[in-house]
Amino acid sequence: MTASFYSKQGKRWFDALFSMLGLILLAPFLLIIAAAVLVTSGLPVFFRQKRTGLHGEPFWIWKFRTMTTVSPAEAPTLVTSANDTRITPFGRWLRHTKFDELPQLFNVLRGDMSLVGPRPEVPYYTQTYSSRQLKVFLVRPGITGPTANEYICEEMLLAQAQDKERFYVSILLPKKLESDLTYVRDVSFNKDLKFIANTFVRLLVKSHAIQNVASSAAQPEA
Numbered sequence: 078m079t080a081s082f083y084s085k086q087g088k089r090w091f092d093a094l095f096s097m098l099g100l101i102l103l104a105p106f107l108l109i110i111a112a113a114v115l116v117t118s119g120l121p122v123f124f125r126q127k128r129t130g131l132h133g134e135p136f137w138i139w140k141f142r143t144m145t146t147v148s149p150a151e152a153p154t155l156v157t158s159a160n161d162t163r164i165t166p167f168g169r170w171l172r173h174t175k176f177d178e179l180p181q182l183f184n185v186l187r188g189d190m191s192l193v194g195p196r197p198e199v200p201y202y203t204q205t206y207s208s209r210q211l212k213v214f215l216v217r218p219g220i221t222g223p224t225a226n227e228y229i230c231e232e233m234l235l236a237q238a239q240d241k242e243r244f245y246v247s248i249l250l251p252k253k254l255e256s257d258l259t260y261v262r263d264v265s266f267n268k269d270l271k272f273i274a275n276t277f278v279r280l281l282v283k284s285h286a287i288q289n290v291a292s293s294a295a296q297p298e299a
Contacts, residue, residue, distance in 0.1 A: 143168025
């Protein structure tokens with residue numbers, strides 16, 4: 078990883094400042110989402126899961142709950158696709174807009190995560206990483222980043238796969254790790270800003286595409 082003031086100190090200051098501002102400004106919106114999850118799905122409002130973070134240390138990631146509550150033993154797979162029947166109606170909208178990820182601003186403020194970085198994976202997968210792939214843990218995982226931009230429609234890709242677990246482990250995950258390793262080698266302020274901006278743009282495009290598909294499906298055939 079390229080050593081610079083930003084990668085060593087500035088990035089953490091940037092994360093702390095803007096995660097705090099985000100939590101303050103978005104507080105009313107976060108409360109509305111929490112209330113909506115409570116009304117539509119009941120408790121718990123939040124979902125937490127152990128992920129692997131900086132230097133391989135585990136941490137608890139937080140999200141708004143988007144799926145029905147099942148025990149780990151009942152869950153068919155750790156991979157979630159767009160057609161997963163466990164996703165609630167309101168949860169589907171949260172996942173499309175990525176609003177379910179907003180509680181991770183708390184993770185950023187705590188120092189578990191960064192605004193930009195590799196997306197954090199569960200230990201079940203990270204324990205199989207090669208020595209080269211383990212270098213993704215030289216930086217904090219991020220809310221957004223290279224793979225969050227490139228694979229923003231990841232759940233739709235998984236929905237098309239017959240063996241979703243195998244497709245994720247053998248094809249999707251290795252490709253994501255290559256993008257993450259490229260990011261780790263050259264962390265910079267300008268690139269982080271571009272990833273944040275690209276995330277907003279891609280989410281807008283994705284939402285527009287989903288609305289068009291939904292509108293087309295609702296129209297009767299001629």
